[in-house]
Amino acid sequence: MTNDDFAAIAGVVRRRSGIVLTSDKAYLLETRLGPVLTKFALVSLAALGQRLRHQTEEALERSVVEALTTHESSFFRDGKPFDHLARNLPRLLASRTPGKPLRIWSAACSTGQEPYSIAMLVADAVAGRMDSRVEILATDISAEILQKARQGVFTQFEVQRGLPIRSLVKYFRQDGTKWKILPEIASLVRFEERNLLKDFSGVGQFEGIFCRNVLIYFDAATKACVLEALARRLAPNGVLYLGGAETVLGLTEKLVPVQGERGAYAVAAQRAAA
Ligand SMILES: C[S@@+](CC[C@H](N)C(=O)[O-])C[C@H]1O[C@@H](n2cnc3c(N)ncnc32)[C@H](O)[C@@H]1O
Incomplete structure (x- = not known):
């Protein structure tokens, strides 16, 4: 994955959700986007970056954001x-x-x-x-x-x-x-x-x-x-x-x-x- 691919993926996440992914979070992409690659028949993160750069696809962008948001929660968190x-x-x-x-x-x-x-x-x-x-x-x-x-x-x-x-x-x-x-x-x-x-x-x-x-x-x-x-x-x-x-x-x-x-x-x- 090139810097441009990372920027394309992080750009979609930021535009749609406000979440800022800095380059030290690149590991998150590796660990979380596997199922998205499979679902959209993409061979690599580079292929994903390229597709996001060249077309706007609601379903793909939505899946990328879903995969990269953190959902950690618990009952009565922080009391x-x-x-x-x-x-x-x-x-x-x-x-x-x-x-x-x-x-x-x-x-x-x-x-x-x-x-x-x-x-x-x-x-x-x-x-x-x-x-x-x-x-x-x-x-x-x-x-x-x-x-x-x-x-x-x-x-x-x-x-x-x-x-x-x-x-x-x-x-x-x-x-x-x-x-x-x-x-x-x-x-x-x-x-x-x-x-x-x-x-x-x-x-x-x-x-x-x-x-x-x-x-x-x-x-x-x-x-x-x-x-x-x-x-x-x-x-x-x-x-x-x-x-x-x-x-x-x-x-x-x-x-x-x-x-x-x-x-x-x-x-x-x-x-x-x-
Ligand atoms: C870490 S969880 C926090 C859950 C709960 N508020 C808590 O403190 O336990 C963050 C949640 O924010 C949601 N989220 C992220 N960006 C959002 C946005 N732009 N609008 C609404 N929800 C968003 C995520 O989907 C995720 O479920």
């Missing part, structure tokens, strides 16, 4: 944002406008552990009175990963990562060697394919937005654009949760850290007052 949401849910539920649901968005939801963790907190907060007061929107750029997320089926290894045994017993049923989330928890979550670079239409406003461990893959300009778009979707009393290695600082003034809460951000005062 703190979920603790913060759990503490705030009673207040948010009490202060919602009558007739309007409380809305929470998991904006790069991967295999579903994040939105299902939120749904379990909601179920705890409403103490079993499951009604339509809370909507959880879970979105991701990857159609394949959303298919897995919608199934709500997790391996023993996956449920052992971060899920308290109490929640496993309460909110899952065993299905052979796997665990399936209960339908009443799953029904709180609506999955949709959306790209953070462009698909914000009709998404509405949210009291909570989880956008975690995805901005790290973007360049500064893309991070700033996405953060400003998210700030516009945050209700005045809403909170944006970012991943442990992510921040708004130096990227936008529309969001400010929530005092004493690592990874939590609120709309800046002038916007909230506006």
Whole structure:
């Protein structure tokens, strides 16, 4: 594979998803693109690079991006944002406008552990009175990963990562060697394919937005654009949760850290007052 081939592949990934692949990530191409080469009858990464340079093919480009996105996730990942949401849910539920649901968005939801963790907190907060007061929107750029997320089926290894045994017993049923989330928890979550670079239409406003461990893959300009778009979707009393290695600082003034809460951000005062 030449530098031009690498640039053609990385260029497609960046244009479609915002993810920046630097040349030290060339090994990722070697390890992850094998199935794409087979599927599209390409003999090598060089052949793939050449084809991407010379024609735009939706299905091929989509497969390349799917293969090169990282879908690592776990239940209640990093703990703190979920603790913060759990503490705030009673207040948010009490202060919602009558007739309007409380809305929470998991904006790069991967295999579903994040939105299902939120749904379990909601179920705890409403103490079993499951009604339509809370909507959880879970979105991701990857159609394949959303298919897995919608199934709500997790391996023993996956449920052992971060899920308290109490929640496993309460909110899952065993299905052979796997665990399936209960339908009443799953029904709180609506999955949709959306790209953070462009698909914000009709998404509405949210009291909570989880956008975690995805901005790290973007360049500064893309991070700033996405953060400003998210700030516009945050209700005045809403909170944006970012991943442990992510921040708004130096990227936008529309969001400010929530005092004493690592990874939590609120709309800046002038916007909230506006
Ligand atoms: C590392 S996972 C993070 C999952 C979860 N938020 C967490 O913290 O555990 C990153 C996810 O971001 C998604 N992603 C990457 N680029 C995206 C984009 N432009 N729009 C929406 N999702 C994107 C990937 O498909 C992947 O599922």
